[in-house]
Amino acid sequence: MKLGLHYWNFTTPTEPSAIAPTLADTARLADQAGVASFTVMDHYFQMEGSAAVDEPMLEAYTTLGFVAGLTERMTLGVLVTGVMYRHPGLLAKIVSSLDVLSGGRARLGIGASWYEREQRGLGVPVVPVAERFERLEETLRICRQMWSDDNGPFAGRHYQLAETLNVPQPLRRPHPPIMIGGGGEQKTLRLVARYADACNLFGTGPDELAHKFDVLRRHCATEGRDYAEIEKTVLVTRPPFADLDAWLAEVAAYAKLGVTEVQTMPDRHPVEFTQRLADEVLPRLADLD
Template structure:
């Protein structure tokens, strides 16, 4: 079972000048202890469900570029890219750039953006949910085309590209891993089955994750996709350091369902959290393998 660290809070410590060194120290401890992936959010305002919108927030791909220069092994990505925030052709180029500069460690985490306050606040077009999913599917097609030998045009309903030239191409594998985030059963998980290498669902409970995976299996059957070929990742909400035994029991349950990567969220100072993962969680997680 792999462990990923999802870094969502730039408010601790409170001094903005401490954001970069704190992020650096957290990432280095995480990598040295065996954390497999490091992700940040794709938001411009902090999410109001978690904290005040006015709290600090960094642009995601710039942050990942900083981390690429500091680390050597961890996979880097957003959890997840909001489809409305970047033109698809530019997004493919941005992720390619991250992949080249990180020596093949980029992943494209993507989903249908939802946070309307930041979109309206910063002038990002707000479109109906159905259109967001149409744009998400076109974005996936454009990225796949740009990461292929086809440099020709793309003609879609929402996006038209006269050429999909992308040089250099990514270094990692054939292309960056595509991970679609979210558990929407009618649209999101269908797109996972059709286009993605991996899914990411919320881990509120093993029973809930089991139900999502069952729906995904059904979409794979419809799409003619091998369900077992998909990488299943789970963002676990339970804080691991508050009750390591309970957290590990959940992780074991997710593993039995087929999940191979668990992502966790700091619930305290991020350096303290990463250090706790190194000392209390990762040694026991390796024993589960």
Template sequence: MVVKLGLHYWTYTTPPEPELIAPTLARTAQLAEAAGFASFTVMDHYFQMEAVAPAEEPMLEAYTTLGFVAAHTERMTLGVLVTGVMYRYPGLLAKIVTTLDVLSRGRARLGIGASWYEREQRGLGVPVVPMGERFERLEETLRICLQMWSPDNGPFEGRHYQLAETLCVPAPIGRPRPPIMIGGSGERKTLLLVARYADSCNLFSAPVDELRHKLDVLRSHCEAEGRDYDSVQKTVAMRISPVDEPEAFLAAARDYAALGVTELQVTPDRHPAEFAEQVGERIVPRLADIG
């Protein structure tokens, strides 16, 4: 299977003028699609992540941004890498993703995770709950989304969420529903939820032996859940720059492909439109020989 590329748009700082955010985003998405990128994702943050840049840097709301991108593209899958489970009530999240799917004509993907960035949560009044509860809420959210994307419009009774009816009209266009991606590599909870509910996992790039171990854990969970391991798509968020280190990037792509990875997400490390164009010219054609 051919290894695909996803563009992960994580910063709105370049160029620095706020009035240029929209045209830069549109041009980058169009260049990425023309270059052969298979997916386009954004972060679910309201403050920039302090680990990579000052929190005060520009940040846009994720699903509004993807609606804008949908209007400027035609083929790429669109998703959040990944939705923070604490940021939206599950029933509303299912409607938001459905709306994106309908307006993009079936291109939405629900990427979701347990959320973690407490500064923005406290700053904006989002409840901060213990990790164990976040994972309980994550599982209930997955169950609610799956029910809302099914013929069952009945109630949902969970520990944290109670819905009187799970009506979702119009239904998503994507069939049988928008695919679900769970982000994270936690072996006891996250990868179990992947095996139980998801169509794909998203792992951080790591040495091959470490990544193989994570996938072996996923395989074990799939066996325990009666799930076909090969039915789960494996994706990896890359740390190696495909522009600055093309040979190292391609070597890692070959190693990951041998493990069954089918999509690599890359993040712009320069002007995003230039990045998309350069990756399209230098990397995408060479990926055709990998898989």
């Protein structure tokens, strides 16, 4: 079982001048300890309901570029990129740049986006949910085309590109892994079956995840896709150090369903949290392999 660190909060410690050194120390420690992936959110305002909306937040891909220069092993990605925040041609180039500069460690995590307060606040177009999914599918097609030998035009309903030139190409071949986040059964999991190398679901419990995987399996059958090719990843929202045995039991149940990576989120100073991951969690996760 691989472990990912989801760095969702830039508030601890409270001084803005401490954000960069704390992020740097956390990323280096995680990389050296054997954490498999490092992810950040694609938000510009902090998420209401999780914390105060005006708490510090950094732009995702700028943050990952910073982390790339400090680390050597971890996969780097956004959990997950909001489809409305970047034109798909530019997104493909951004992820390509991250992949080249990190030595082939980028992963495109992407979803339909949802946080309308920040979209309205910053002038991002707010469109109906159905259109967001149409744009998500076109974005996936554009990224795959830009990461191929086809540099010709793309003509979609929402996006038209005269040429999909992308030089340099990502180091990771055939392309950076595509991970689609979300558990929507009619649209999201169908797109996973059609386009993705990995899916990401919330850790809502083994029974719920087993159901979602059954839905994904049916979509794979319809699409002619091998279900086993798709990596299953889960964001476990339970804080691990509130009850580590319970957390590990939950992760073990996900492993039996075929999950190969879980992500966890700091609930305290991120350096302290990451040190405890190294000392207490990673050695026990190794026993689930």
